[in-house]
Amino acid sequence: MLKKLFLGVFILLLLTTQNLSADSFTKSATIKPELIQKGSQKEWCPVCGMKLESFYKTSHTSKVNHTDKQYCSMRCLAVDMQEHKIDTNDVKVVDALSQKLIFAKDAHYVVGSDVKGTMSKVSKVAFSSKEAADDFNIEHGGEVVSFEKALKMASESLDSDIEMVQNKKEKQVYPMGKKIYDKNCKQNIDANNYVQLNELKADLADKKLCGTLSEEELQPLSLYIWEVKRFEANDKRVDTIQVTKDEKCPICGMFVYKYPKWAAQIFYEGKHHSFDGVKDMMKYYFQNKDGIKKILVTDYYSQKAIDASTAFYVLGSDVYGPMGKELIPFNSQKEAKAFNMDHKGFKVIEFKDITSSEIYKLDE
Structure with a gap:
């Protein structure tokens, strides 16, 4: 009886140990x-x-x-x-x-x-x-x-980990994503319409853009659109705000090139600063007005670089940018008013009427 009991305990311990193995x-x-x-x-x-x-x-x-x-x-x-x-x-x-x-x-x-x-x-x-x-x-x-x-x-170890993952993407993931895109996606997909990668992936999983896809297909497709096609399209355009990959927003520290749809810039003599949205740009503007030569913002619809001083801004809509609630710029007052009505904005405002208090209220 004791032998059987001992054997049972031994087998139980063996199974428990096996369950903790790496495999x-x-x-x-x-x-x-x-x-x-x-x-x-x-x-x-x-x-x-x-x-x-x-x-x-x-x-x-x-x-x-x-x-x-x-x-x-x-x-x-x-x-x-x-x-x-x-x-x-x-x-x-x-x-x-x-x-x-x-x-x-x-x-x-x-x-x-x-x-x-x-x-x-x-x-x-x-x-x-x-x-x-x-x-x-x-x-x-x-x-x-x-x-x-x-x-x-x-x-x-972040730099070496990013390099390891990037090498795998370039050799395996991007080519696979391109094949899936060419085969399944019957319409052009603008990744600039999304703030985060998982938002794009959710839309792709909805089956409307590229049909029914497995998780093994969704991942390379999402990465190909987000990290390859998005930047290829932006690099071909000369009328957009140009941002290098090492430029960070001086307010929040985010890499601006990742958010071309929201990019803004302030130019001084011999230098400029890039921002991931008008809200952060205005925070910087109110503290550094001296010596400004030019300010550019990105028109929400055309994605073209436009003069910030002549643009119209929708304040407090239900469309969020990389830093949450935003001032959304338009070259046309008509388009700004239509967007304001469609997206529950607070008001349409001109550059000269923007106040510091309204900017910081967007963070509340």
């Missing part, structure tokens, strides 16, 4: 995942477009401009932190054991285990308790560290 550990959700983003795009990471449910156990959340964002990995969180002011006290991560969101500052991370990294060469798996992290560490290797240290490591 059996899955980053996918095995319960209903907590997806905190709003709208149809909530299923996907806004930075890389990966399906959150498939990488749920490495997912993180943050607040950007009072809006919830959810990433497939700490790597994508680190990417967004390059452009946005993110309070790390607000960041949450999925506890790999309970699969519930917990505050990242209280989590214990196992970094560099035998589990494959998500969008990174080195994996980072979080646990709510030190004991669970230690147990995982014993089975999978790596190092148990704090959130602060894990984030520092992710930031330091």
Whole structure:
């Protein structure tokens, strides 16, 4: 009887150990995942477009401009932190054991285990308790560290991780995306109509633009449209605001080239500054009026560069830019008024009548 009992316990322990192996550990959700983003795009990471449910156990959340964002990995969180002011006290991560969101500052991370990294060469798996992290560490290797240290490591390896992912995109993902686009998409898709990658992907998943597609087709197609076709189209136009890839908005720190539909510029003698929207441009303008030679904004409909001083602006509509509520510019007063009515704007205003208080109210 004792032999049978011992054998049963031994088999149970063996099975438990096997279930903790790298092969059996899955980053996918095995319960209903907590997806905190709003709208149809909530299923996907806004930075890389990966399906959150498939990488749920490495997912993180943050607040950007009072809006919830959810990433497939700490790597994508680190990417967004390059452009946005993110309070790390607000960041949450999925506890790999309970699969519930917990505050990242209280989590214990196992970094560099035998589990494959998500969008990174080195994996980072979080646990709510030190004991669970230690147990995982014993089975999978790596190092148990704090959130602060894990984030520092992710930031330091970001350039090499981005290079690794980009090489894969150029060799495999973009060519595959182009084939899917040429075969399935019967209409031109303007990626400038979207603020984030996951918004574009949600529209593609709706089947109206390119028909029914699997997740394995949606991802390369989305990346091809977002990262290749979008910039090819912008590079061919000479009447748009021209922004280099290293230009950051001096107000929010975002890379402006990613948002050509909203781009604005202020020119001084021998230099200029680029902005990811009129709202941030005006914040800078009110503090740096001296010596301005020219101001350009992007007409919402034509996408052409127009003189900011003669444009008409819709204030407080339901159309958001990269930094939330925006002043949306139009070359035509008629188009501005029509847009204002269609999109529940507060009013149409000329450049000379814009006030600092109205600009900052847009952030409330």
